[in-house]
Amino acid sequence: MWKRLLSSTSSRLVTGVVTVASTSFFAYRYGQASSTGQSLLPLGSTAKLSSLKPPQYCPESEIPNIMSKIQQLGISVVNSKPEIDHHTGNDFTTHKPLPNEVPQFIIYPDSTEQVSQALKILNEYKVPVVPFSGGTSLEGHFHSTRRGVVIDTSKLNKILAINDNDLDVVVQAGVNWQDLNQVLEPYGLMFGTDCGHNGLISGMIGTNASGINASRYGAMSANVISVTAVLPDGTIIKTRNRPRKSSAGYNLTNLFVGSEGTLGIVTEAVCKVYPIPKSETVVVVQFPSILDSTNAVAQVFRSGIQPTAIELLDKDMMHCLNYSGYTTRDWLECPTIFFKIGGINETVVKENVNILQQIMQANHANAFVFAQNKQEQEELFSARKNAFYAMINYGKNEIDEDVRIWVTDIAVPLSKLSKVLNEINSLIKASPFQSIILAHAGDGNFHADIFYKHEQRAEVEQLVNKMIELGLQNEGTCTGEHGVGNAKRNFLQLELGSDTIDLMRKIKLAVDPNRILNPDKIFKIDPTDPGEY
Template sequence: MTAPDPSFQEVLSARFADRLSTSLSLREQHGRGESHHVVALPDAVVFARDTADVADIVRLCAAHGIPIIPFGAGTSLEGHLAAVRGGLSLDLSRMNDVLRVSAEDLDCTVQAGVTREQLNSHLRDQGLFFPIDPGANATIGGMASTRASGTNAVRYGTMRENVLSLTVVLPDGSIVKTGGRARKSAAGYDLTRLFIGAEGTLGIITEVTLRIHGIPETIAAALCSFRSIDDAVNTAIAVAQLGIPVARMELMDRDLIAAVNAFSHLSLPVADTLAFEFHGSPAGVRDQVEAVADLVRDNGGHDFEWASAPEERNRLWKARHNAFYAVIAQRPGSRGWSSDVCVPISELSGCIDYTRGLLETCSVPAAILGHVGDGNYHVVFAVDPSNAVEMAEVADINKHMVERAITVGGTCTGEHGVGTGKAAYLRAEHGDAIDLMARIKRTIDPLDIMNPGKILPRA
């Protein structure tokens, strides 16, 4: 893709003035995510303020055949932001208004650039919260685009379950709304789910209507150590199979605990660890804690401690959310390579054992963590992207981990999305259904200007 022609730049500049930039530093910021993937710079960056701005930009790009890469907070991990064919990075971060909140209906509508922390700050005084927590302070539009989930998914589900409707700008600049506010509908195709997880390849999400929840009366957190990762995983499987309604159930292996202790100045026991959070009434939380404590003891766990003080809970979850950076900090100057898979809960123990074996001879710092209540786990590596030998080594580990997950009926990515990083595995996972996805893409975006090269890269 060559740089946009002068007439395109002139029209765009006339319409958006100081909200259009070709500065190198800004283009570099918008051509990368948080991970190790190669940076590919857009030719320019434009900032939108509302759906009308986005529609104008898309119509202009369609007329000139210019690729568009949506940008939210820049926290993606699988190369979603790389401008692999040049073009325009469309920054939605200034579209950050909470448009409506209905406490009675437990729903709200926000612009795509609202972040999850901003939304929860807005909702807190009304006794409400939005539970999807991928760790990073991502934008709601980005979370919908990647079908994000995170630490609360075991109880509250993913973005797929928590989005009621979307406003989307299509590749020709037209605007559609994919649904209403009713909690269920049997009317027509489920277009909302089509765009959730499409990673900006079918259109640009500009507004999102979400389910929200009342803040639980009681919230408690617990941490427990195990002699082995098998014991920790087996405990998690038992909790899930018995239907104990924990809000969070996070695995952190001993290597991650050591890294987190150093990074977050903690003194947690260096052991394979499960962290829990419980939501509900005082009696309900007490029952959950007692049931989980019994399972922990049955599986050889120890140091089971729980607390309901907000400051203690927040300190624990902040340390967990900093896990990616904790691993990278073990090797100054490195970049993070974070891979995730999700498998049926009955296959979780075997898959994590297999992954642990792959890591035994790994030459770079690495750690396992996961939202094990729903079978989703991650490996974070600290890599030097300029070292071809070590990048090939980590790529091979990642390949074997993904292939094992798909073989047992799992997926190549539980929440990070496909981007460029996981595209090679989609046919193994979906078979001929990948051809249907390609036809949908060509029908909606015949010019292939919507985040091209992601999910379904052309040969």
């Protein structure tokens, strides 16, 4: 009989050694774990869902025993209610987990080797695993749909090397990008990807995050040189060495970028860093229409200017900023672009600002302001930085104290941006909802964020679906930077088609035949899954 020293209601660390004397558990271990039926890949180049059998996971009742084995290796395991709640969802996602979609235990490894040790055991017993980074994802990425365990990599938070002459860093998975920038600043360097405040490196890799500075520095796919990852069976791999340029074999690095923890757990990464611009200014330009603003952006790129940031806020977002008082200025309530322009010296920056001003005037700009010093830079760009908080403030005070915000994420070619935004505005005007639009205009990525009340959820979801369909009809993508999770699987199918999804599924099965890693995300892995695609 097992000595059960685990309690599902305990708020303390799981401790103790459990002695195995039950033959039934060993029967499960060696009978189920050694079965080869689930490991056989479907014939052909792709894997259709209909060709699969349902995955066979460990009985939930046996998971506490398996956690004891992991804990005996010196790996931290917890199951207090606050920990479970934190790893189940967050306040900002509109896609809440179902009542039974909660993990049973949280595993906190502190090294790549501990991640490997844990996964070897979890894969042996076929325990579903959700990798967890900063917990800021919005599309149901870390829902425990199979009630297994979570591996949280936040304790892997060391900056291992700063190779300033090579312009790269070696960091662990749990490093926060803002903390990294603080360490890099004395070297005159910066990390290019600028996303949500609490974003950690592994989560940013998993969703191919981008953010404000993507216009110049690109998304994570452009900034990750290599990763160290632990595969579902515990195998540790490094995708390549540190050179920026390599033709050595498959590009496995980018196989993990955007994979949302379905193929392996990233524990380390070599990332590009950049010199902090010697000179920089902020330019704010306001326009009579969205079309004028997007035309201006297209001409900026054709001129050869490479702004660090090109952020478009619509008239409703500017109204929220004025209402909130979060900035020191009163803005015209019209489409507004916030530019960051950097260069090697003031002369270069001023030349770019002069060219920029000519382009803006040719596109009917009705206001053009640029910062003369660091204080003015911070003042002007604070409007963009405070946009999300201004939106929340407006919603709670003018709509409902318990107002909710549905944050969308769509990207289209820049030439299609004004058309799509105007059509989305028409959809919103025909609905009972208020919305704001905030766009990373340099790459056609926008967020149409909609205020709604709890009882309006089904109606607002229909509106959001129409918006995404508009993006897809205009050669766009259902997600520019937030990822698919389990909330956008149906749109990924519409965007890429079944054959492409089937190829992704084949890759998943080749790497993770037991389907333990972040199951049910991006696409279906179970033919009995009742959800769409």
